[in-house]
Amino acid sequence: MxxxxxxxxxxxxxxxxxxxxxxxxxxxxxxxxxxxxxxxxxxxxxxxxxxxxxxxxxxxxxxxxxxxxxxxxxxxxxxxxxxxxxxxxxKIGFVFQNFNLIARTNAQKNVELPMMYAGLAPKQRHNRAQELLELVGVADRMDHQPNELSGGQKQRVAI
CATH class of the missing domain: 3.40.50.300 (P-loop containing nucleotide triphosphate hydrolases)
Known part of the structure; x- marks a missing residue:
C-alpha cells in the first residue's frame, strides 16, 4: 500500500x-x-x-x-x-489566542467576513453565518459585539 x-x-x-x-x-x-x-x-x-x-x-x-x-x-x-x-x-485556519474578531462588528458579520471575500452572495452569507452560529451554540448572541461576549463565546464565533 x-x-x-x-x-x-x-x-x-x-x-x-x-x-x-x-x-x-x-x-x-x-x-x-x-x-x-x-x-x-x-x-x-x-x-x-x-x-x-x-x-x-x-x-x-x-x-x-x-x-x-x-x-x-x-x-x-x-x-x-x-x-x-x-x-x-x-484551506487552513486556526483560532488565535485573542480571537482576532473585529471589535465594531457583531458576531454574525464577523462570521460572514471570510464568505464575503470568497464571493458568496449576501443572502447566502447571512443564512450560512446563522447556521454556523447555531452549530457552535451562540445563535442567540449573533447581534452582539465581541466586547459583549464571554471568552468562550468569542472563541466559538472565531471557529
Missing amino acids: EAQTPLIRMRQISKSFYIGLPNELEILHGIDLDVQRGEFLSIVGASGSGKSTLMNLIGVLDRATCGSYLLDGTVVEEAADSALSAIRNK
Whole structure:
C-alpha cells in the first residue's frame, strides 16, 4: 500500500528575525513536520519557544527564513501572496489566542467576513453565518459585539 502524501510537510524549516544589523534572532531551526489529512496536532512548549512562530508559518501568515513547506500540494515558499491569501481563506485556519474578531462588528458579520471575500452572495452569507452560529451554540448572541461576549463565546464565533 502506497503511503499517503501529508497535508502538511515541512522540511528543515528555520525562522529568524532581524533585530538590527548585524543581530539576528533564530526562533526556529531545522523543523521537520508531517501532518496527515484528518490528523490532530498539539504544539506545546515553554513561553518564547516558538509555538506562535510555527503556527504563523503553518497558517501561511508568515514565511520561513529557509526550508521547504508543502501544504496540500502547494509549495508555500514559491507561492505568490494572492495564492497564500486563497489558502488562508479556503484551506487552513486556526483560532488565535485573542480571537482576532473585529471589535465594531457583531458576531454574525464577523462570521460572514471570510464568505464575503470568497464571493458568496449576501443572502447566502447571512443564512450560512446563522447556521454556523447555531452549530457552535451562540445563535442567540449573533447581534452582539465581541466586547459583549464571554471568552468562550468569542472563541466559538472565531471557529
